[in-house]
Amino acid sequence: MLERIAASLPSLAPAEQRVAQLVLDDPAAFARLPVRTLAELARVSKPTVVRFCRSMGYDGLADLKLKLVGSVSEGVPFVHRSVDVDDKAGDVLVKVVDNSVAAFLEYRNAAAPKALEAAAQAILQTWRQHQRIVFFGAGNSGMVADDAQHKFFRLGLTSMSCSDGHVQLMNAALLRRGDCAVVISNSGLTRDLIAAAELARQAGATTIAITASNSPLAKACAIHLAADHPEGYDLYSPMVSRLLHLLIIDVLATCVALQIGPSVQQNSKIIKQLLRSKRYEQ
Known part of the structure; x- marks a missing residue:
């Protein structure tokens, strides 16, 4: 905070x-x-x-x-601790988990509910109008965008994700008023993502950034969900940014699901029944 x-x-x-x-x-x-x-x-x-x-x-x-x-x-009961080359598996386990937990707790204390509510309401409006939501990301953030698309289409939203720079620009330009563009980036400095955000906004879509505070991407979008963390403190550990972005998507999806109401439960029931045939009987 x-x-x-x-x-x-x-x-x-x-x-x-x-x-x-x-x-x-x-x-x-x-x-x-x-x-x-x-x-x-x-x-x-x-x-x-x-x-x-x-x-x-x-x-x-x-x-x-x-x-x-x-x-x-x-305070935060966990601190960021660098992994050393001579660490045993047990040491690596503790340090990697503690680093992730520290980032989550820092986000919990610093997160702005007002921004989350604004983002959830924008997505709900997209759902009500039967419009579409597109998730943009590159690199690790591209994988987060794929995960977000998977979560939101299960809620009944028309959603897609794209991580290719050319496809991002084309998708952004084809968005319309009532659509949502969610742009995910660790640094908020990626040119293609900033360009896609600007195109989406010009097209009339609501733009939501999940990125670092005061970054060009944060300033280019109408709604900013801050994702600030001490990335780069340890070259050996997994990127905390990816885990933090996934967490923010989970919180946002849960907020939207609660607002949509009973139809989400019905969709979930149908999906579980369909997937049951893909599993071996125990």
Whole structure:
């Protein structure tokens, strides 16, 4: 949570930057002080304090404080630990699992429910209008896009995924108002993905980015689901970004499934019955 606020500093207005600095300087004090005191310390108005909270994706000051208290008091019980060349299998097991769990817990404390709700509602609107959702990704993110397509078509949405740069541009250009384009990227710097996002937005589709904060891709899309993590700390471990993106897709798919309601259960029942014939009897 604090890392995301620090990363967002350059994009904030000067008054909101002062509020952000209060959080970073003493998170525990920020969480317990009333809005009037916070405004005085930051030399801003009380509405500016609330506006900063909403700029960070929270519902307001109370929501930000709630997350902040959890982050500060609870902390993250797992830390990122590099794998060493002389590690035994047991050491590798513990380090790789702990690194993944740490990334998940950091995301849980920093995630903005408001952005998730906006993304879920956009996808629901696509479902209601019988429009289509397209997932874009490259490299590892391309595999996440495939997984997302698999999850959402089972919910009854017309969905597809594409990882080829040329196909991405063609698909993006053919999207229409009511469609959704979900663009997944670790760095948010991939040119083809940014171009696809811009084309999709120009075509009238709702664009959703799952990527790093303040990246060009995040700025190119209407809705941003932040996926920030210390990637690159260990060359031997699997990419945490892939696991984090998969987790975000799972959360988003669950939010959408709950809103769709009973038809999801019916679809799941039909699919399970069809797949039963593909299995050996026990």
